[in-house]
Amino acid sequence: xxxxxxxxxxxxxxxxxxxxxxxxxxxxxxxxxxxxxxxxxxxxxxxxxxxxxxxxxxxxxxxxxxxxxxxxxxxxxxxxxxxxxxxxxxxxxxxxxxxxxxxxxxxxxxxxxxxxxxxxxxxxxxxxxxxxxxxxxxxxxxxxxxxxxxxxxxxxxxxxxxxxxxxxxxxxxxxxxxxxxxxxxxxxxxxxxxxxxxxxxxxxxxxxxxxxxxxxxxxxxxxxxxxxxxxxxxxxxxxxxxxxxxxxxxxxxxxxxxxxxxxxxxxxxxxxxxxxxxxxxxxxxxxxxxxxxxxxxxxxxxxxxxxxxxxxxxxxxxxxxxxxxxxxxxxxxxxxxxxxxxxxxxxxxxxxxxxxxxxxxxxxxxxxxxxxxxxxxxxxxxxxxxxxxxxxxxxxxxxxxxxxxxxxxxxxxxxxxxxxxxxxxxxxxxxxxxxxxxxxxxxxxxxxxxxxxxxxxxxxxxxxxxxxxxxxxxxxxxxxxxxxxxxxxxxxxxxxxxxxxxxxxxxxxxxxxxxxxxxxxxxxxxxxxxxxxxxxxxxxxxxxxxxxxxxxxxxxxxxxxxxxxxxxxxxxxxxxxxxxxxxxxxxxxxxxxxxxxxxxxxxxxxxxxxxxxxxxx
Amino acid sequence: xxxxxxxxxxxxxxxxxxxxxxxxxxxxxxxxxxxxxxxxxxxxxxxxxxxxxxxxxxxxxxxxxxxxxxxxxxxxxxxxxxxxxxxxxxxxxxxxxxxxxxxxxxxxxxxxxxxxxxxxxxxxxxxxxxxxxxxxxxxxxxxxxxxxxxxxxxxxxxxxxxxxxxxxxxxxxxxxxxxxxxxxxxxxxxxxxxxxxxxxxxxxxxxxxxxxxxxxxxxxxxxxx
Numbered sequence: 001x002x003x004x005x006x007x008x009x010x011x012x013x014x015x016x017x018x019x020x021x022x023x024x025x026x027x028x029x030x031x032x033x034x035x036x037x038x039x040x041x042x043x044x045x046x047x048x049x050x051x052x053x054x055x056x057x058x059x060x061x062x063x064x065x066x067x068x069x070x071x072x073x074x075x076x077x078x079x080x081x082x083x084x085x086x087x088x089x090x091x092x093x094x095x096x097x098x099x100x101x102x103x104x105x106x107x108x109x110x111x112x113x114x115x116x117x118x119x120x121x122x123x124x125x126x127x128x129x130x131x132x133x134x135x136x137x138x139x140x141x142x143x144x145x146x147x148x149x150x151x152x153x154x155x156x157x158x159x160x161x162x163x164x165x166x167x168x169x170x171x172x173x174x175x176x177x178x179x180x181x182x183x184x185x186x187x188x189x190x191x192x193x194x195x196x197x198x199x200x201x202x203x204x205x206x207x208x209x210x211x212x213x214x215x216x217x218x219x220x221x222x223x224x225x226x227x228x229x230x231x232x233x234x235x236x237x238x239x240x241x242x243x244x245x246x247x248x249x250x251x252x253x254x255x256x257x258x259x260x261x262x263x264x265x266x267x268x269x270x271x272x273x274x275x276x277x278x279x280x281x282x283x284x285x286x287x288x289x290x291x292x293x294x295x296x297x298x299x300x301x302x303x304x305x306x307x308x309x310x311x312x313x314x315x316x317x318x319x320x321x322x323x324x325x326x327x328x329x330x331x332x333x334x335x336x337x338x339x340x341x342x343x344x345x346x347x348x349x350x351x352x353x354x355x356x357x358x359x360x361x362x363x364x365x366x367x368x369x370x371x372x373x374x375x376x377x378x379x380x381x382x383x384x385x386x387x388x389x390x391x392x393x394x395x396x397x398x399x400x401x402x403x404x405x406x407x408x409x410x411x412x413x414x415x416x417x418x419x420x421x422x423x424x425x426x427x428x429x430x431x432x433x434x435x436x437x438x439x440x441x442x443x444x445x446x447x448x449x450x451x452x453x454x455x456x457x458x459x460x461x462x463x464x465x466x467x468x469x470x471x472x473x474x475x476x477x478x479x480x481x482x483x484x485x486x487x488x489x490x491x492x493x494x495x496x497x498x499x500x501x502x503x504x505x506x507x508x509x510x511x512x513x514x515x516x517x518x519x520x521x522x523x524x525x526x527x528x529x530x531x532x533x534x535x536x537x538x539x540x541x542x543x544x545x546x547x548x549x550x551x552x553x554x555x556x557x558x559x560x561x562x563x564x565x566x567x568x569x570x571x572x573x574x575x576x577x578x579x580x581x582x583x584x585x586x587x588x589x590x591x592x593x594x595x596x597x598x599x600x601x602x603x604x605x606x607x608x609x610x611x612x613x614x615x616x617x
Numbered sequence: 618x619x620x621x622x623x624x625x626x627x628x629x630x631x632x633x634x635x636x637x638x639x640x641x642x643x644x645x646x647x648x649x650x651x652x653x654x655x656x657x658x659x660x661x662x663x664x665x666x667x668x669x670x671x672x673x674x675x676x677x678x679x680x681x682x683x684x685x686x687x688x689x690x691x692x693x694x695x696x697x698x699x700x701x702x703x704x705x706x707x708x709x710x711x712x713x714x715x716x717x718x719x720x721x722x723x724x725x726x727x728x729x730x731x732x733x734x735x736x737x738x739x740x741x742x743x744x745x746x747x748x749x750x751x752x753x754x755x756x757x758x759x760x761x762x763x764x765x766x767x768x769x770x771x772x773x774x775x776x777x778x779x780x781x782x783x784x785x786x787x788x789x790x791x792x793x794x795x796x797x798x799x800x801x802x803x804x805x806x807x808x809x810x811x812x813x814x815x816x817x818x819x820x821x822x823x824x825x826x827x828x829x830x831x832x833x834x835x836x837x838x839x840x841x842x
Contacts, residue, residue: 264730600747600796600797600822600823601746601747602746603747603797603799603825605704606702606704606705606708606745606747607799607825607827609702609703609704609705610698610699610701610702610705610830611695611698611699611801611827611828611829611830612828612830612831614827614828
């Protein structure tokens with residue numbers, strides 16, 4: 001009985017204080033309700049209160065000037081409060097509000113922030129709420145509110161730029177943060193795009209939208225830095241290892257998006273552009289060519305050695321390395337090689353040619369088949385330096401073995417470009433800041449494991465961005481997957497996926513307070529309970545499984561930022577000519593037959609009329 | 618067109634120079650145009666911001682650059698000569714100036730990119746054999762290096778997309794934008810252009826070389842053009 005009376009008295013006292021401080025209470029209640037509705041963190045209300053401080057300072061300064069008394073300045077809030085009640089009693093509500101506003105708004109916002117912070121903390125620790133599942137309902141509701149605010153923010157024109165003024169890449173609007181600074185806009189520094197990143201998300205979750213945004217941001221910032229003399233020009237190389245019509249659609253989107261970001265040219269390989277495998281340095285060319293061919297084990301190892309020797313002879317022949325597939329195949333002939341090494345100083349090589357002459361026919365046959373299947377995409381003119389971005393489509397779904405060989409060759413070409421440059425003497429290869437983005441690389445990684453690609457890229461100064469539809473899609477085995485994820489020092493982007501646990505675990509755990517209370521009967525709780533500190537995962541796998549389209553979790557340094565990704569809007573594509581996706585057989589056929597030259601009509605009469613007749617030569 | 622000299626303005630309007638001077642004065646009075654003697658020969662006239670707005674042209678208003686006066690005059694002469702040809706009128710040819718092409722690109726002209734001095738577009742249904750074609754026009758007053766000229770020719774002949782168009786419209790397999798390139802050369806520049814055309818190989822058939830029309834040269838100091 002006495003306890004109930006004491007509780008009633010406390011409540012009455014609190015109500016009296018709230019009524020007495022009505023202006024502050026109103027602002028506090030309104031701001032806390034707004035923060036609840038919009039899913040804001042308390043910090044936002046504190047900042048708003050801070051922004052009102054100049055208003056308070058001006059008001060106090062005006063009071064000081066008018067009264068010339070320090071006591072009057074100190075008593076100004078109290079006097080304003082009294083004046084407010086007087087005006088209110090007289091029915092002058094606007095005047096009453098204006099009189100108290102300079103003091104009440106900052107104080108109310110700060111009080112609202114404190115109240116909202118107390119509410120969040122009590123729900124997180126399990127010590128608040130009327131019903132036992134109040135904390136769970138609160139969290140789910142807050143997620144909905146935060147997601148709605150983030151969606152509204154990305155829908156506002158100009159609210160989410162591609163990059164910030166300082167060159168950070170903006171991915172979208174922040175939904176929620178854990179262990180990261182609370183911001184409205186989710187941005188990552190350019191330096192993180194120069195490190196390795198991992199992106200995991202199933203089809204239809206907005207993975208491509210996120211990747212396009214990151215690529216465009218990398219291109220825009222890279223070009224800006226280059227123009228300011230702070231860095232080298234950027235180069236993006238995308239290896240789409242799925243292939244098919246979908247890859248071509250994405251390639252078209254990538255081209256438009258990168259164009260808007262400032263890229264002058266985006267080459268789509270092998271549909272519209274080609275690379276020259278034969279531009280590799282001779283030693284590297286030999287290794288690449290040998291690695292492109294499947295070798296067996298056991299007795300086949302001997303055959304592999306013979307092949308390597310023969311390819312080495314053909315590539316490093318005295319006349320210089322071959323310039324095309326046709327020239328290389330022509331060299332795989334005992335007669336050609338014997339003639340090339342016929343001089344006196346090449347006796348050892350000549351002996352090698354003679355001893356391998358029986359296998360030469362088989363070697364030539366294998367390479368003829370391989371190069372025919374690889375297609376003209378690696379046999380044409382061109383290099384990575386010719387465009388600002390390359391979108392390479394590998395038919396990893398339709399023709400795995402061809403795509404594997406192409407992937408190997410492309411990576412070797414890129415590595416050579418990074419080291420030696422575009423073949424210009426004296427021009428270092430390191431003159432581009434390269435981002436290599438590989439999608440579903442595990443489909444073609446039999447010849448070149450992804451972690452090897454990682455290691456190689458790290459040594460060459462390339463940034464690698466590996467994306468996959470699922471954790472198993474990252475690499476062939478678990479060990480390799482963990483090696484990739486652990487080396488992602490630029491962060492991990494996690495979109496909705498059915499099995500996020502391994503990636504979520506990489507974010508680590510954090511300490512949270514867990515409180516248990518005694519329920520006397522809903523909604524009455526006893527004042528007895530215990531609190532303990534326990535470890536909880538930073539990333540909630542269930543939340544990842546429930547992410548909506550366009551929502552992503554960015555995991556970095558033991559924290560996570562949930563982002564509503566802003567889609568880049570580009571100009572509509574030109575109506576495409578309906579070209580069927582090339583089958584494997586078509587993909588390896590010669591790419592473009594030269595169109596028959598059309599006979600142009602004679603314009604001589606018009607030019608004669610305009611500019612006079614030409615004198616006879 | 619960045620600006621025009623009085624004799625060319627008179628030719629364009631089909632009046633004599635005195636009449637053209639009065640017309641230019643009226644434009645000046647209405648603040649549509651500015652006139653000044655920028656170099657040898659008659660005065661230059663160019664549109665002000667008000668004049669450009671009145672014509673609906675989205676260009677930045679500026680007087681013709683002094684270093685480009687000779688080139689601007691040559692291009693104007695080429696345009697006038699072409700537009701005065703009966704076959705041009707019959708075919709409904711349309712001149713698209715370098716200034717318009719640059720405006721379409723919105724200041725995003727790269728260092729390596731070359732913009733022709735003009736384009737001539739022929740309607741698809743024009744009663745001329747070259748209907749539907751787009752020509753690039755180049756006026757050459759001074760010789761560049763043959764290598765540079767070859768590079769420009771190649772770029773013009775292989776370009777597929779419009780200037781300032783969305784990237785998706787640029788397709789490697791699409792037919793080239795310029796069916797042919799018409800070079801109008803001063804005597805000094807002609808040998809280099811001819812050599813560059815020789816070096817092109819098969820595409821050389823799409824290059825036409827002609828002399829600049831009379832009146833294309835800037836008047837020598839103290840003389841008349």
